[in-house]
Amino acid sequence: MVTSPELDRTTVLRESAAAEGHLARICFKTGPPTHTGVELEWTVHDAADPARPVDGERLRAALGRHSPRTLDRASPADPLPHGGTVTVEPGGQLEISTAPRSSLATLIHAADGDIAELSGLLDAAGLVLGRSGIDPHRPPRPVVEGPRYRAMRQLFDRRGPAGRTMMYSTAGLQVCLDAGEPEHLPDRWAAVHALGPPLLAAFATADRHAGRSTGWASARMAAWYGIEPARTRPVWTPTTDVDPVTAWTRYVLAAPLLCVRGDGPDWTPPPGITFADWVDGALPRPPTTDDLDYHVSTLFPPVRPRGYLELRYLDTQPGRGWMLPLAVLAVLFADPATVRAARDVAGPVAHRWYPAARHGLRDPALAAAAADLFDLALAALPRLDLPAALHDDIDRGVRRRRDAAGRSHR
Secondary structure (H helix, E strand, C coil), rough: CCCHHHHHHCCCCCHHHHHHHHHHHHCCCCCCCEEEEEEEEEEECCCCCCCCCCCCHHHHHHHHHHCCCCCCCCCCCCCCCCCCCCCCCCCCCEEEECCCCCCCHHHHHHHHHHHHHHHHHHHCEEEECCCCCCCCCCCCCCCCCCCHHHHHHHHHCCCCCHHHHHHEEEEEEEECCCCCCCHHHHHHHHHHHHHHHHHHHHHHCCCEEEEEECCEEHHHHHHHHCCHHHCCCCCCCCCCCCCHHHHHHHHHHHCCCCCCCCCCCCCCCCCCCEEHHCCCCCCCCCCEHHHHHHHHHCCCEEEEEEEEEEEEECCCCCHHHHHHHHHHHCCCCCCCCHHHHHHHHHHCCCHHHHHHHHHHHHHHHHHHHHHHHHHHHHHHHHHCCCCHHHHHHHHHHHHHHEEEEEEECC
């Protein structure tokens, strides 16, 4: 996440007001909305037998100098040719995080190039990237271990198997948008949440897991729903009447600790201790601003402020399908008028997170809202000034999605 200046990282937090001030500084960086980023995550499979487990050593050998240090402590962890960084999630999922770009065409070009490089490395090792938001072939299985992931697993296991499914089997597409000017932040904050259910429904790809139909359009989001609500529920709801900074601060301080970092292998905190409790003296040592930053990284709402707004509600898309939700969101948040129009369209279904994951576009209200959002995006798409071939590709893809949503709600 975006962190505070280095001198602030070891500041001891002895009262909630200091924690609130730190969160306000680092989580909402306001200004003109000019940048967009994307984080692309995939499950990884043996090319000949996609149900065969893929272990960390095979991934490390395939990634070579791009291997993250979670797999190889001696790795230089070089970025990909277009600047994307590679991480490996606990189930062996691979993720590329792009640098933010002011041009959507430049962002897509860079991401495309880095995906091609990553795919080439995997192909040489007999591996391929998955095409859906949850592993359709294999049950959950750990690949990367460490004290953070052990503490996470222990906490989530108290509620059932959903945590392991999320950790080891899911893959998402995250779109990152600027928070915007201070006067527009409340509208953008509400809109990125309100658009979540219809876009989740429209781009759901996670209906099969471990060789069977799940009964969900997005079993990836179903797994998130089964995890501790205090760290996964939406921060904003249609009935919320609180400014974004206040709402997020309350959310962060009220969330239970997932782990407390230390020198040993066990980072498991006492059950039920929130960050506010820690500030109030519940643990032997007081927290620092660095501890607060780390705590924020253990919270997983559908939208997470990290200086910018990180939209976490989309499933991984097959092939180059990731361009479509990226372009739709980029153009809908390109100016305040379109943001307001999109929020008006999505407002009546902004609370329908569960039906979106369960039924996808089989839910008529969500399908109708998705179709209208796609119409808005198509009307505004020329404003992005994309190269003609890329514009036409995205235009055709969004029209197909609009037509599918339109057929679903008739």
